[in-house]
Amino acid sequence: MLLLKKLHKWLSLLVGLQLLLWLGTGLYFNLMDHEKASGNQYRQRPAEAQLDINKLVEPKLILSKAKQVVSIKQISLLAQPYYLLTHTKGLYSHFKNEYSLVDAYTAEPAIIDEAMARKLAQSSYKGQGRVISATELSPPYEDIPREQNEVWQVNYADEVNTSVYVDAGSGRIVKHSNDDKRFVDIFFMLHFMDYGTEGSFNNAQIIVFAIFTLFFSLTGFIWTIELAFNGQYKVTFSNNKRKLALFDKEQKSLGEFDVTTKTNLLDGLVEHDIALPSNCGGGGTCGQCRVRLDGKVKVTSADHAHFTDEQLQQGFRLACQHDAMEAEKLALIDTLVTNKAKKYLLELTHSEFVSPFIKELRFKPVGDENIKFKAGAHMRFHIPPAKGISIPSRLPDAFKRYWHDIECLEYEHQACSRNYSLANGNGQIEDGANELVFTVKIQNAPNKTVLPGVGSSYICNLEVGETIEAVGPIESFFAKELSNKPMMFIGAGSGMAPLKSLIEEQLNLLHKGRKVNRDIYFFYGARTEEDLLYKEDFFNLSRKKANFHYYPILSKPPEGWSGAKGYIQDILASNIDNICQLKGIEFYLCGPAQMMSETINLLKTKNVDASNIAFDEFN
Ligand code: FES
Incomplete structure (x- = not known):
């Protein structure tokens, strides 16, 4: 199906381009000066011969001397009578024909040589230009693509560069052409897709194009059926x-x-x-x-x-x-989160890579309305239908090597919504925060048949100053009522956002005018040191606040890394009993599914009450 969609896309480009050409050239044909476009600006009818019947040689006599004559016809060239003998006859005069000429008064054979061709051309020309050349040519000809017989091209030095074409066998004036006609011929070529020498619309290119158009319709039809079967195709006439x-x-x-x-x-x-x-x-x-x-x-x-x-x-x-x-x-059916969730228009004020695959995005509501939220809340972003690209724009040089192996794919996606957790939490409960901070991981496609993360790619490619609609805040993950119990935050990857928000909130909480001093443990797992989000900020916090304990863990540590090495759930399994007394601790988890399920199972084996485990699941 992916191949079919790709085919449909490329065919639509081809058909669309040709439609534009038809529209443009068709418009030109309507507006052009038809007199000029004919090329016959200086064409006139040559003078006819004044026949003296008594001097005419009997056609029978001519025929008796000629071989293989299909027809004989008396014609006038340069006001003199000639017999035109046709030896091989094509269906039309521009098809291959074989002629000979005989003087109708003397029965002498005549040929169209250069002098005769010049005179014949002059007899059909009424302009002021003089003849500058006369050349005998063989097909194909640019000015007369359909002509299959040899012709004399007689060129004039006039303001439109007139050329007169004279049939080298019969002396017939085949065509007048000039610059105006040549210009119109380009438009005819585009309009009739006549890129060869056919000189008509009955050409191979049009037949191939018709087959492409048929495939375009068929692929579109199959795609429509697929959308209908998947329940994705809706016919709505207005936003009622x-x-x-x-x-x-x-x-x-x-x-x-x-x-x-x-x-x-x-x-x-x-x-x-x-x-x-x-x-x-x-x-x-x-x-x-x-x-x-x-x-x-x-x-x-x-x-x-x-x-x-x-x-x-x-x-x-x-x-x-x-x-x-x-x-x-x-x-x-389910318990509702009926709260202050509202639709906002958010303007991007800052966008920066904080790790090879994660960006920090800062938004402010348009209109400067304060959005109050509990730490751990998320916003639901409306991603409009758009074109996407699997490699983000403005990649910092330091992170480009991480994207080398990722294929650059362009794709289109439908409208959808995506949830992103807020990553800030400082003082928002009392004062309301006017800035919304998110850490969004750009999701790569696992294989060619699946699109990359359309929401993360779209939002991470927004430019500062652009806006996007979002609904929220939706507060489904938050800290329990204030208590003196220690808190343990466990996260990895972009699971950082709600945990950072909660940690900032807790470290700044006041209770009865005094700072709350409960112990806070933060375990955060990442692959490399560059994936450790906000590393310096958390190390600084742990130096300043005696009750904050930060444990970064790397699965692919660099040489000389002195912190824990491995996967966060494995490190916790072997060390959690030595860190603190687990009884009564509140646990807050956010990260990849495997880390979450293995950590929850570990806590259960340690008899941690389920009511003390809160987690923010994300897909
Ligand atoms: S919101 Fe509908 S399935 Fe997740």
């Missing part, structure tokens, strides 16, 4: 609103809501401050945005992946996979 009856999980009515038909139900509900749980931001992979619709609503492949047949029959669906056009009633 539709009433949706809303119920809670006990089927108690919550009233009617207007939901726009162009957005999915996950995003549509946010407009009414109802944020469903979601870790994948509408990608259909996390399975958290569960709602109940009418059982007849179509079932998408993502619905199939997350619900049993029985649940599907009961109307269980993923809200991110359906829009308001498909449903009249919606029942909420």
Whole structure:
């Protein structure tokens, strides 16, 4: 299917270019001066011979002396009568023909030599130019591409460079051409795709182009069918609103809501401050945005992946996979995050690589509205349909070597939404932070059949000053009520963002006017030293704050690295008992799925109560 889509894309380019050429050249044909374009500006009808019938030689006599004559015709050249004998006859005069000429009064054979060709050309020319050359030519000819017989080209020195073409066998004036005609011929060539010597639209290029156009239509048709089968193809004529009856999980009515038909139900509900749980931001992979619709609503492949047949029959669906056009009633299932989530327009104020694959992005809301959020919250970004490229723009020189092996692919993607956790947390609870900081990892494609991370690529390629819509803050991961229990933060990769936010919040918390002094342990895993985000900041913090303990761990450490080496879950397994008393500690986890599941299993084997483990899952 990927090949078919690629083929469709390239064919669309070809067909689109030719359509533009047709439009441009067609417009020119309508506007041009047809008199000039004919090339006959200085053409006139040659004088006819005044026949003296008594002097004419009998055609029978001519024929008796000639061989293989198909036809005989009396013609006039330079006001003199001639017999034109055709020995081989083509279907049209420009097809290959074989002629001979005989003087109609003397029966003497005549040939079109240079002197005769010049005179014949002059008899059909009414301009003021003089003849500058006369050349006998063989096909093909640029000015007369269809002509297959030998001709004399007689050139004139006039303001339009007229050329008169005289048939070398019959003396027929084949054509007048000039600069105006030659200019128009270029447009005819483009319009009729006549890049060879056919001189007409019945050419091989047009036949090949017609086959390409047929493939273009077929691939488009197959693609449309695929979209329809996947439930991704929707025909909407306007961005209308539709009433949706809303119920809670006990089927108690919550009233009617207007939901726009162009957005999915996950995003549509946010407009009414109802944020469903979601870790994948509408990608259909996390399975958290569960709602109940009418059982007849179509079932998408993502619905199939997350619900049993029985649940599907009961109307269980993923809200991110359906829009308001498909449903009249919606029942909420899971506990809702009904909070201050709102739609904002955010302007990018800063974008910088902080590791080879992770960028720090800073946004401010347009209009300078303060966005208050709890540390650990995330925003759901609306990624518009766009073209993407697998290698980001403006890669710093220091990180280019990490991208050498990654293939540079261009692709197109549909609109989608993606969740990104906030990475700042300093003082936002009391004052409201006007700057939103994110650390976003640019997801590479695992193979050629899968697109790179469309959300991460799009957002990381935004230029400073550009804007993007986002909904939030969605506060599904946050610290427990203030206590004196120590906290352990465990993360890796771009799981840094919510943990950094929580750590900053906790280190700045005041309780009854005094700084809270609970112990905070931060284990952060990365591959290389360059992947250790904010390394200096955390080392500085650990030097300044006696209650903050920072443990960076590298799986591919450089020589001389004095910190822990290996995978974070393995290091914890062998050392966690020596670090602190586990009983009563609050654990906060965020990172890749394998690290999270192995760490949670480890904590369970250490009898850590599940209520003390909070984690932010991300896909
Ligand atoms: S599956 Fe719908 S938000 Fe993740």
